[in-house]
Structure formats: structure tokens, C-alpha cells
Amino acid sequence: MNSSTDSNVLVRPTTVIAVPRLARRLGIDFFIASETFQTTGSFKFRAALNLVTCIDHPEVITASSGNFGQALAYACKIVGKACTVVMPATSVKMKVQAVREYGAEVELIDVRLQSREERVREIARERPSAYVASAYDDPLVIEGNSTLGIELANLDSPFSQVVVPIGGGGLAAGIIQGLSKSGTRVGIVGAEPLIANDASQSLRLGRIVRNPKEPETIADGARTISLGQHNWDILRHGLAGIIEVPEEKIIEAVRLLFELANLKAEPTGALSLAALLTKPEMFRGEYVCCVVSGGNVDPDLYAKIVGSNPH
Amino acid sequence: MNSSTDSNVLVRPTTVIAVPRLARRLGIDFFIASETFQTTGSFKFRAALNLVTCIDHPEVITASSGNFGQALAYACKIVGKACTVVMPATSVKMKVQAVREYGAEVELIDVRLQSREERVREIARERPSAYVASAYDDPLVIEGNSTLGIELANLDSPFSQVVVPIGGGGLAAGIIQGLSKSGTRVGIVGAEPLIANDASQSLRLGRIVRNPKEPETIADGARTISLGQHNWDILRHGLAGIIEVPEEKIIEAVRLLFELANLKAEPTGALSLAALLTKPEMFRGEYVCCVVSGGNVDPDLYAKIVGSNPH
Numbered sequence: 001m002n003s004s005t006d007s008n009v010l011v012r013p014t015t016v017i018a019v020p021r022l023a024r025r026l027g028i029d030f031f032i033a034s035e036t037f038q039t040t041g042s043f044k045f046r047a048a049l050n051l052v053t054c055i056d057h058p059e060v061i062t063a064s065s066g067n068f069g070q071a072l073a074y075a076c077k078i079v080g081k082a083c084t085v086v087m088p089a090t091s092v093k094m095k096v097q098a099v100r101e102y103g104a105e106v107e108l109i110d111v112r113l114q115s116r117e118e119r120v121r122e123i124a125r126e127r128p129s130a131y132v133a134s135a136y137d138d139p140l141v142i143e144g145n146s147t148l149g150i151e152l153a154n155l156d157s158p159f160s161q162v163v164v165p166i167g168g169g170g171l172a173a174g175i176i177q178g179l180s181k182s183g184t185r186v187g188i189v190g191a192e193p194l195i196a197n198d199a200s201q202s203l204r205l206g207r208i209v210r211n212p213k214e215p216e217t218i219a220d221g222a223r224t225i226s227l228g229q230h231n232w233d234i235l236r237h238g239l240a241g242i243i244e245v246p247e248e249k250i251i252e253a254v255r256l257l258f259e260l261a262n263l264k265a266e267p268t269g270a271l272s273l274a275a276l277l278t279k280p281e282m283f284r285g286e287y288v289c290c291v292v293s294g295g296n297v298d299p300d301l302y303a304k305i306v307g308s309n310p311h
Numbered sequence: 312m313n314s315s316t317d318s319n320v321l322v323r324p325t326t327v328i329a330v331p332r333l334a335r336r337l338g339i340d341f342f343i344a345s346e347t348f349q350t351t352g353s354f355k356f357r358a359a360l361n362l363v364t365c366i367d368h369p370e371v372i373t374a375s376s377g378n379f380g381q382a383l384a385y386a387c388k389i390v391g392k393a394c395t396v397v398m399p400a401t402s403v404k405m406k407v408q409a410v411r412e413y414g415a416e417v418e419l420i421d422v423r424l425q426s427r428e429e430r431v432r433e434i435a436r437e438r439p440s441a442y443v444a445s446a447y448d449d450p451l452v453i454e455g456n457s458t459l460g461i462e463l464a465n466l467d468s469p470f471s472q473v474v475v476p477i478g479g480g481g482l483a484a485g486i487i488q489g490l491s492k493s494g495t496r497v498g499i500v501g502a503e504p505l506i507a508n509d510a511s512q513s514l515r516l517g518r519i520v521r522n523p524k525e526p527e528t529i530a531d532g533a534r535t536i537s538l539g540q541h542n543w544d545i546l547r548h549g550l551a552g553i554i555e556v557p558e559e560k561i562i563e564a565v566r567l568l569f570e571l572a573n574l575k576a577e578p579t580g581a582l583s584l585a586a587l588l589t590k591p592e593m594f595r596g597e598y599v600c601c602v603v604s605g606g607n608v609d610p611d612l613y614a615k616i617v618g619s620n621p622h
Contacts, residue, residue: 012329015326015328015348018323018348018350020350021412024412032429035571036327037329037573037574038325039329039331041573054371068614080471094570101332101335219569254611258575258613259405259610260574261348262347262348262352262607263575264573264574264575295573296573299566299569299570299617299618300618302569302614302618303614303615303617304614304617304618306610306613306614307611307613307614307618308614
């Protein structure tokens with residue numbers, strides 16, 4: 001285990017995938033920038049690695065049960081920091097296993113008795129040397145994600161629009177920052193589940209709007225209560241708009257990526273293609289970069305989505 | 312549909328994927344060279360494009376019902392040649408649809424009445440200006456596939472072994488040829504289904520051995536009766552060996568690629584990883600390039616494989 005070490009521990013370049021069959025099907029000229037082969041399977045590793053290399057704290061705590069937990073666990077392992085990830089006791093076993101495999105301590109809690117955020121604050125009080133990491137609302141997270149924007153700018157591809165999934169807003173803010181640093185002026189469009197449309201409402205009302213509770217969208221990376229403040233400060237000026245995507249378009253996008261692009265995407269990652277399916281007329285005549293943010297999905301859910309097709 | 316034209320119609324570079332979780336799980340240091348994002352979803356496009364650009368015939372006929380049919384259809388469309396693909400009437404509807412979508416004429420025949428090869432010969436007699444294309448037994452096919460060997464040589468990665476799926480032997484022969492042209496000396500190991508082990512038997516006996524009938528392996532790209540003569544001439548000297556892979560290891564490999572590498576592979580494409588699972592001791596201390604040859608798989612079969620996991 002030595003020769004491939006470098007490529008395994010650092011941020012990998014995004015995977016550019018040409019999708020002529022999908023493009024013909026939609027009547028939209030586009031390509032995919034996929035983060036599904038990023039270290040730990042999603043863009044979150046960009047944020048996590050930047051965060052852990054920028055702080056002096058010997059320990060990091062987070063409440064993420066999804067991709068950020070895995071990314072942070074592995075980033076901490078690489079730089080030799082302790083990592084604790086607080087997860088609901090009801091989490092999918094595979095996700096818990098992945099976080100542990102990446103080297104973090106997992107604390108399973110009964111969320112009916114105490115919220116994950118409360119428990120994180122409690123641990124933070126017990127361990128004052130620990131850094132409490134948000135999956136999106138942190139300048140270090142946004143800076144880490146901005147590396148994807150810089151990469152896109154350097155592709156030397158004449159795209160005019162970027163479509164990007166929105167949950168807490170960390171990735172979209174990072175891409176805006178990265179493209180802006182690189183002097184690339186293209187339209188940046190968010191893709192958000194319609195039943196979790198707090199970001200869209202926020203843009204309309206000019207202030208952060210909160211979902212009344214965690215929305216039950218199939219795009220589990222977008223089950224956030226609201227945008228983070230740091231993200232909002234960037235998104236409110238940097239986004240050209242947000243497309244609100246019905247759940248059935250997310251499912252269709254996962255299936256189309258499987259069938260016509262050989263790409264395994266998680267529902268949250270497929271939000272961008274779902275946005276193209278929802279408002280194709282917005283992209284006619286453009287050349288679009290569609291960001292697929294991650295590929296980690298429960299096998300049974302995935303089997304249900306791709307196996308149910310009518311062929 | 313203009314700005315992405317170049318990248319859509321030509322051979323795309325292979326996709327290099329780092330797989331630290333898989334490597335830890337197997338205790339083997341390796342990476343993947345994936346042809347699943349190649350034009351038409353498999354390495355076959357390399358062969359097809361080379362073939363159609365090297366011949367003067369205005370029309371091409373083939374009997375392939377799988378990846379070569381799709382690749383040839385699209386390659387012919389690009390260079391403006393007519394293309395006829397003879398397929399069994401029982402073919403999966405999706406594959407027929409794909410070949411048609413790529414622009415070829417599909418002729419469905421009842422294979423109980425006439426074999427596909429007979430029908431191809433019949434059409435060839437009717438249309439003397441047509442070129443009859445074999446999916447593997449043709450120097451132009453091997454030369455096309457050799458571009459992958461040249462790419463691997465140019466990766467500047469210190470791998471010591473390449474593992475490659477074997478059906479008719481077109482890809483393995485091409486990789487041997489490409490690496491050899493590039494002056495790269497590494498071990499090249501074939502991966503073949505145990506129940507379709509004609510290539511393995513051929514190596515042992517020093518002559519082409521034929522399967523008594525089309526073997527019913529899940530790796531449908533390896534359901535060939537025997538190696539082609541042109542392939543054999545290269546493989547007999549160029550291969551370090553062939554690993555015979557049980558069916559259950561092929562299924563496990565498809566599932567592991569899904570779970571730990573976010574890679575959608577077809578069973579034939581997963582043969583190389585299945586070989587690592589079958590004989591891991593052969594690869595300890597090596598740095599291995601594992602070629603995943605394609606990603607086109609029936610959705611229901613795939614759902615069955617990845618959804619049946621015990622998590």
C-alpha cells in the first residue's frame with residue numbers, strides 16, 4: 001500500500017463525463033462534472049480536508065450522518081486528528097460502518113431524547129480543545145469546496161451555465177467563490193428539492209427562510225433546515241436562480257444517469273440533472289456544466305429506483 | 312449541440328479511479344481504469360471507430376448483440392457509413408433500442424431457424440460492398456483497442472500488473488499490443504469466467520480450444536465460443552496467465568464496485584476485480600491496474616445484484 005498513496009489521500013480532480021445520449025434525450029447540450037469518485041465518494045472531502053489542515057485543534061466533532069461525516073473522518077485520519085461523529089441510532093448501518101472504517105469514533109444517540117446538535121454542544125463543553133465542524137456553514141468549508149469551482153474554471157470548456165445541488169449551500173457557495181477567484185463569469189443555478197425549498201424562498205424574500213422541520217425529500221443531503229449564514233452571504237448575490245425540483249424528477253434523474261450515462265449518483269447528486277429535466281427551456285442554446293455532487297446511496301433504495309424502470 | 316461535439320464523437324480517455332476502500336478490503340494495492348464512460352459505454356468504441364475509419368466499404372454488417380453492436384452503430388453514424396446489426400429476436404429491448412438510437416438498422420432474427428452468423432453471411436452475399444465486422448477477430452479491432460494500452464503506458468503510474476477481462480480476446484490483445492508499442496513491460500493477466508474458460512484451456516494446451524456451446528455466464532461479453540485467431544496469436548505469447556473466475560465472484564465484484572467505488576460496471580467489466588477476489592495472493596506486493604471494460608447492464612439484473620446485499 002504505497003505507490004498509490006498520494007492519489008488516495010488528496011483531493012482528486014473532478015471526473016468530466018460526456019453524455020451525448022442524455023443530451024440528445026433532453027435536447028440540452030451539457031456535460032457532467034462528477035464528484036462521485038472523489039475521496040470518500042462526494043465533494044465533501046474537499047471541505048473536510050481544507051478544514052482539518054487549517055485548524056490547530058487536535059480533535060474535531062460533527063453531527064453529520066451523511067457524506068460530511070465520512071469525509072471528515074477520513075480527513076482527520078490523514079492529518080492525525082481525533083474525530084467524533086454524532087449520528088442517530090437509527091442511521092443506516094452501512095453509513096455508520098463507513099464512518100468507522102474511515103477512522104472516526106461514532107456516537108449513536110437516541111434523537112427522540114436529545115438532538116444531535118445538543119449532543120455535539122455537550123461534547124464540545126466536555127472537550128474544549130475540540131473544533132465543532134458544520135458541514136456547510138463555515139468559511140473553511142466553503143474555501144475547501146471552492147477548489148471545485150477553480151477546477152471547473154480551468155477545464156477550458158466553454159460552458160455558460162453551472163447547475164449545482166443545494167442543501168445547506170456549502171457547495172454552491174464554494175463554486176461561486178472558486179469561479180469568481182478564477183475570473184470566470186458564468187451563470188450559477190441552484191437545484192433544490194421542491195419540498196425542501198428554503199433556499200429558493202430565501203432568495204425570493206431576501207432573508208434566510210427556515211423549513212419548519214427537516215424535509216423528507218429523497219435527496220437526503222438537502223434535508224437541511226436552512227442555508228448557513230456564511231453560505232447565504234455568498235448565494236444571495238452569486239446565484240442566478242434556484243430551480244425547485246419535484247421528487248419524481250430526482251428519481252428520474254438517478255435512473256437516467258444510470259441508464260444513459262453509466263453513472264451511479266445519489267439522489268442529492270442527481271438534483272442538478274433533475275433541474276434540467278424540470279426546466280429544460282431555461283437551458284436551450286446554452287452549454288451547461290451539471291455538477292453531480294456525490295454517489296453514496298443506500299443499495300436497496302438504489303435498486304428500487306433503477307430496477308423499477310418500464311423497459 | 313455544438314460546443315461539446317468534439318468530445319462526444321471521439322474516443323474518450325479512460326477514467327482512472329482510485330479505490331482506497333476496495334484496496335483495503337482486498338489487501339491489494341490497485342486502481343481502476345474504467346471504460347464505462349467511453350463513448351457508447353464500453354471499450355468497444357475504440358475498436359469500432361478504428362475499423363470504420365480504416366476501411367473503404369460504404370456499409371458494415373455485424374452479428375453482435377452487445378456492446379460491439381452499439382459501438383459500431385455509432386462509429387458508422389459518425390463517418391457516414393450504413394450499418395446493419397443482426398440480433399436475436401429475443402434480445403433485451405433496451406439493447407435493440409440503443410443500437411437503433413445510435414443509428415444502425417437492426418435485423419431481428421429467430422435464432423432457432425438460422426444462426427446470426429449464417430444470416431450475416433447471407434446479407435454479405437446480397438451486398439458485396441459491405442464489410443463484415445467481427446467484434447474481436449480482426450487486426451483493425453485489435454489496433455483500435457491498443458489505444459487503451461498506449462493510454463495506460465502513458466499514465467506514468469508505476470503499476471506492475473494489468474488485469475483485463477477476456478471474451479473473444481480483443482481487448483487483452485489490444486492492451487498487449489499497445490503496452491508493447493509503448494515499450495512498457497508489465498505483467499498482463501486475463502480474467503475469464505470459469506464456466507467459459509476456453510481461453511484458459513487454450514493457453515494450457517497451446518492451441519485454440521472451443522466451448523461446446525455458448526456458455527451461460529452472467530458475464531455476457533464473455534459468452535464467446537472461442538478466441539479469435541488474430542487474438543490468439545497475440546495472447547499466447549503476451550499473457551502472463553488467465554484467472555478463472557467463479558460466477559459468484561463476478562457478482563460480488565459488481566456489488567463491491569457499486570458499494571465501495573461508486574462504479575456502475577457490467578458483469579463482464581467486473582471480471583478483472585473478480586479475478587483479484589479469486590486469487591488475491593497473486594497480487595500481494597504488486598501495484599495493479601484493473602481494467603473495467605464496460606458499464607452497460609440490464610437495469611433489472613443490476614438491481615437484483617446490488618439490492619440483494621445483506622446490510
